[in-house]
Amino acid sequence: MSNRSRSMAIARGNGCWKCKERRVRCTGERPSCTACTRLGHSCQYGMKLQWKEDAEARGITFGREGVWSKHKPGKQRKQGETQLGLHHVVDLRAFEGRFMFLNTTYRDFVGTGRRTREEPDLEEHQIDAVTDGDWPASATDPRQVFLSEDVATTNPTLLSASSMSLFTPSLYQLDSITSHLLQYFIERICPACTLTSSFNPYLKVITPIALSSPTLLQAVLAVSADELRITSDRQYTDLALTYKSKALNGLRRDMQRSLQSGVVDNIVATSLMLCFFEIAAGCNREWVTHLKGARNLCDLYRNSERQDQNFRRFITMYFVAHEVMGRTAWESELLFECDQWFDGDDESEIDGMMGCSRELMKLISKISNMASELRRDEGPAEQFAERRNEVGRKLYSLYQWSPEVNPELDAIAEIKRLSALIYFFARLEMAGPSEPRMEELTGQVIDMMRLLPDKATLLWPLFIIGTLGVQSEEDRRFVLDRLENMQRKRDLGSIRKGRKAIEAVWVDRDLGRTGSWEYLVEGRGGLLSLA
Numbered sequence: 188m189s190n191r192s193r194s195m196a197i198a199r200g201n202g203c204w205k206c207k208e209r210r211v212r213c214t215g216e217r218p219s220c221t222a223c224t225r226l227g228h229s230c231q232y233g234m235k236l237q238w239k240e241d242a243e244a245r246g247i248t249f250g251r252e253g254v255w256s257k258h259k260p261g262k263q264r265k266q267g268e269t270q271l272g273l274h275h276v277v278d279l280r281a282f283e284g285r286f287m288f289l290n291t292t293y294r295d296f297v298g299t300g301r302r303t304r305e306e307p308d309l310e311e312h313q314i315d316a317v318t319d320g321d322w323p324a325s326a327t328d329p330r331q332v333f334l335s336e337d338v339a340t341t342n343p344t345l346l347s348a349s350s351m352s353l354f355t356p357s358l359y360q361l362d363s364i365t366s367h368l369l370q371y372f373i374e375r376i377c378p379a380c381t382l383t384s385s386f387n388p389y390l391k392v393i394t395p396i397a398l399s400s401p402t403l404l405q406a407v408l409a410v411s412a413d414e415l416r417i418t419s420d421r422q423y424t425d426l427a428l429t430y431k432s433k434a435l436n437g438l439r440r441d442m443q444r445s446l447q448s449g450v451v452d453n454i455v456a457t458s459l460m461l462c463f464f465e466i467a468a469g470c471n472r473e474w475v476t477h478l479k480g481a482r483n484l485c486d487l488y489r490n491s492e493r494q495d496q497n498f499r500r501f502i503t504m505y506f507v508a509h510e511v512m513g514r515t516a517w518e519s520e521l522l523f524e525c526d527q528w529f530d531g532d533d534e535s536e537i538d539g540m541m542g543c544s545r546e547l548m549k550l551i552s553k554i555s556n557m558a559s560e561l562r563r564d565e566g567p568a569e570q571f572a573e574r575r576n577e578v579g580r581k582l583y584s585l586y587q588w589s590p591e592v593n594p595e596l597d598a599i600a601e602i603k604r605l606s607a608l609i610y611f612f613a614r615l616e617m618a619g620p621s622e623p624r625m626e627e628l629t630g631q632v633i634d635m636m637r638l639l640p641d642k643a644t645l646l647w648p649l650f651i652i653g654t655l656g657v658q659s660e661e662d663r664r665f666v667l668d669r670l671e672n673m674q675r676k677r678d679l680g681s682i683r684k685g686r687k688a689i690e691a692v693w694v695d696r697d698l699g700r701t702g703s704w705e706y707l708v709e710g711r712g713g714l715l716s717l718a
Contacts, residue, residue, distance in 0.1 A: 203230045209617050225568035226561070226616070227575075364426075368411035369397075369404075376414060379677065382596045382644060383539030383589075388501035393456055400453035402437030405430050406460035413468050417678045431464060452495070455484045455502055462509070466716045470680035474509075475714060481506050500532065501540070505718075508541045511548050512647050512717040514555040515610055516688070537589045541718060542599040542644040544587040551607050553578050558614040575615050582608050598635055599644060605632050606648040613655040620658050629656035633665055641672040646685055647717040653689035663693065681716045688715060 202213030203220050205228045214221045223230035377389040397403040409430035416423040438457050458481045465474035485502060534546040541548075557575060587600045609628050612618035618625050629652050636645065653666045670686045673679075 201232065203232050205230065205617075208619070225564070225571065227568070227572040228616075365404075365408060368408045368415075371415065372407050372411045376411065379643070381539050382542050382599065382642070383591060383593060385591050386497070386539065388497065388540060392495075392498050392501055393460065396453055396456050400441075400457070402434055402441050403453050403457045403460065405434035405437055406457050406464065409434055410460055410464050410467065413464060414677070417467070427464075427468075431461070434461060451484060452498065455481065456498075458484055459502055459505055462506075466509075466681050467677075467679045470684045470714060470716050472714060474716060475513075478506060478510060504538050504541060504545070508538075508548060508718040509716055511552045511555070513715060515551065515647070516650065516715045516717060518559065535586055535588055537587050537596055537600045539589075539596065542596065543603040544585075544600065546581075547585060547587065547600070547604055547607060550578055550582055550585070551610065554607070554611050554614055561615065578615075579608075579611060582611060595639060598639060599642075602632055602635050602639075602645070602648050605635075606651040609651050609656050620656050625656055626658070629662065632656070633662060636665075636669065641669055641676060643673055643677060643679060643682065645669065646673065646682055650685050650689060650715075650717055654692045684715050685717065 201215060203215075203223060205223055205226075206213035206220060209222075211222060216224075217232070219230035222228075373390060373394060377387055377394070380389050381387045393403070393407065397407045409427050412423045412427035412430055416427055434457060438454065438461070441454055441457070458477055462474050462477035462481065465471065465477065481502075485506065532545055534549065535544050537544050553574075557571070557578070560571065582604065585604055587597075587604065589596050589600075605628050609625060609632075612622075612625060612628075620626070620629070632648055632652050636648070639645070649666055649669055652662075657663055657666060666689065667686070670682060670689075673682050674686075
């Protein structure tokens, strides 16, 4: 062995416990390595004893048990024991008639074994990384976002749908279809999009504008047609695509005409509903394109003389929340700075659409920002530790209130606060699901969720505990049951993609692969919307 190879082997073998746990290269300084000093961890070296009972409780291999044995291969293992360690066996009688399988294929064993977003069994559609080149060119002129053909040409079906009329007199009566889809939006979609009865922005803000804006109306009809396609009838597929194409074309025309007059309400609202459409349909690249376009449109609206405060609060919370929650699953550039966009609002009030306060959104965004700094190894360690501790203290003491008596809304807000703590420990302190604090928080979230109905707003907490918290088969079963029930009610693209990302993380853990959030989660949650 060369001197260089020998020194590398020594460095890997003599790394500190925390670096070994994180699977990163330890610099080996004594008494504390560079990584532990920067993160404020206790740096310890030497041999670490592992007790068999602890290994069994964590479901991991004890030493080389199950990997090598001097006994004959035919020797039977104890019941419930596998090569990957001891796992608690769930009583299947409780789930008779509704089994679920977490499949492991040969792809999980080739190369590094890590699934990538390009492999087809993670997602039916290809998921690509978001790069700067994916965005429309201009960050200063929002018209270029929609004046380009990027969105319309993403799906070839749209081109054919937009170039022909499906509404021939022998097939459809346009007025009756429009009336049916608009009624479906008002009676079925609007109530499902908010947790409070006091103010429904989709009903009180979007619908009135749609009645006076043909372009926004097309986007609303596209959403209704696509929801009907998902829930009941595939014949609405072409109809949804046609309305979407008309909305995109109308949006380009409206932007050319209306930006000069300063009237941008209908433009921002149309952008929001197109974003809504893409998240529900498949949660692919297009919703992020609309999010970026909306960032510039919101700037125009904020500077407009015609500001309706309910409308401003609604569009701000919608776009900011989708970016903040999305960044907990995948790295992306920061478009909306919460301190700037929530200025002047009561940040402790629980938003009825998102199920948490603006203050919690700000803290989650700060965690993602600090995790990116940590990844790039930026800034002094002491200052980073101070900011990290401050965020942790605020999460623990956070007070959220609702303007109405709504125990369900209060419970959802508390669930999201506890989930944010799990995210905080996993991203900034590299805590794993087996740590006592993570087990306690996960248990609290699950216990509270058992008392609540299955709502799409719980997707983010389920994603957080599913990827960063749960260990036992019972807890996994709970997460899958909830996601399946959500899909039965509204089979949204975000729920489908979130479930597949969670299952991919579980496969890795079952195969003994552990690692950081970047290793386990980021590659699976690309372009996922969790708001």
